[in-house]
């Protein structure tokens with residue numbers, strides 16, 4: 437595989453599987469390994485890369501502390517184990533990163549947080565703010581409250597969802613296997629390794645099996661699903677063996693891996709996605725606003741002359757020129773009711789109109805496809 441500079445990524449999501457972090461036999465945390473990972477994270481941060489860690493391991497850690505037997509657990513047992521394990525998991529990251537001057541944050545999410553538009557926008561804003569503060573968010577599923585129906589169940593897909601949410605351009609899944617093979621290499625020694633994949637075919641999906649160890653959840657199937665989600669959003673994804681002491685350095689030094697290549701960058705992918713959605717309403721602009729959008733500016737309420745349709749915050753709306761011609765589409769930062777009240781209002785009138793500070797832009801330029 438060609439040498440890969442992770443610091444070329446502006447935003448990097450790294451997923452750490454349970455089997456890496458927790459010793460399967462003793463249930464103990466692998467502290468030395470975690471310190472090596474912290475070295476990697478500090479190095480990337482120093483080079484200006486935003487880093488988000490998606491870490492599994494709460495159930496595996498909690499299971500050890502509670503002395504639960506190996507094998508399947510009842511839902512409430514794994515939820516209790518997660519509650520016990522998560523506090524240790526978060527503390528472990530803080531303990532290795534704080535001495536390097538890096539502040540960590542615990543972010544626990546459920547499937548609902550990405551399915552529900554408001555909650556999605558909220559978690560996006562929070563993660564964005566944490567990254568602006570230079571914090572390294574440590575993300576896991578909120579296993580303690582998530583029931584089977586509202587769970588991801590594996591952190592591979594959760595990592596991809598986080599990557600999409602924050603517009604990451606690279607995701608690394610640190611696993612106990614050095615990439616995708618034509619079959620489970622633990623069961624089939626003749627399985628061949630794939631270094632680079634540009635498109636995931638149904639045949640590849642059929643080659644991907646379940647998890648290898650009792651501690652893990654996902655297996656290769658969920659990793660391929662994660663790769664599909666990431667690639668569609670303009671984020672490349674790498675699967676590599678995480679057990680070397682500093683696995684991200686090892687990757688940059690040429691360790692074996694599978695790279696799933698995204699064809700466009702996250703911004704372009706986002707614009708395609710916005711342009712492909714069915715609009716729930718429309719906003720009409722005056723000539724000045726139309727010209728401003730042409731110069732790459734956000735749309736301010738002052739330049740809007742009319743609002744039609746019913747939409748919520750984050751919903752897609754059509755953008756129309758002064759004579760009603762289609763200019764593009766964008767995601768509204770206001771509901772249709774709010775947007776109607778704001779028609780023609782200057783930024784300094786927003787708070788007085790709405791009764792709360794609000795946002796300057798009705799449609800931010802990053803949320804627009806012209």
Ligand SMILES: Nc1ncnc2c1ncn2[C@@H]1O[C@H](COP(=O)(O)OP(=O)(O)O)[C@@H](O)[C@H]1O
Pocket residue numbers: 452453454455456610611612613615616617618619620621622643644645646647648649651652653654655656657
């Ligand atoms: N086609 C495949 N290529 C590689 N690994 C596979 C494949 N099919 C199944 N696997 C299994 O998937 C495991 C990795 O997933 P998993 O055990 O969930 O690890 P993690 O804890 O890192 O998420 C490998 O160890 C391997 O046993």
Ligand SMILES: N[C@@H](CCC(=O)OP(=O)(O)O)C(=O)O
Pocket residue numbers: 452453454455491492493494495496518576577579589590591592647651652653654655
């Ligand atoms: N949220 C769970 C993670 C489940 C999971 O995806 O595990 P793994 O396959 O090891 O990444 C936990 O922290 O135990």
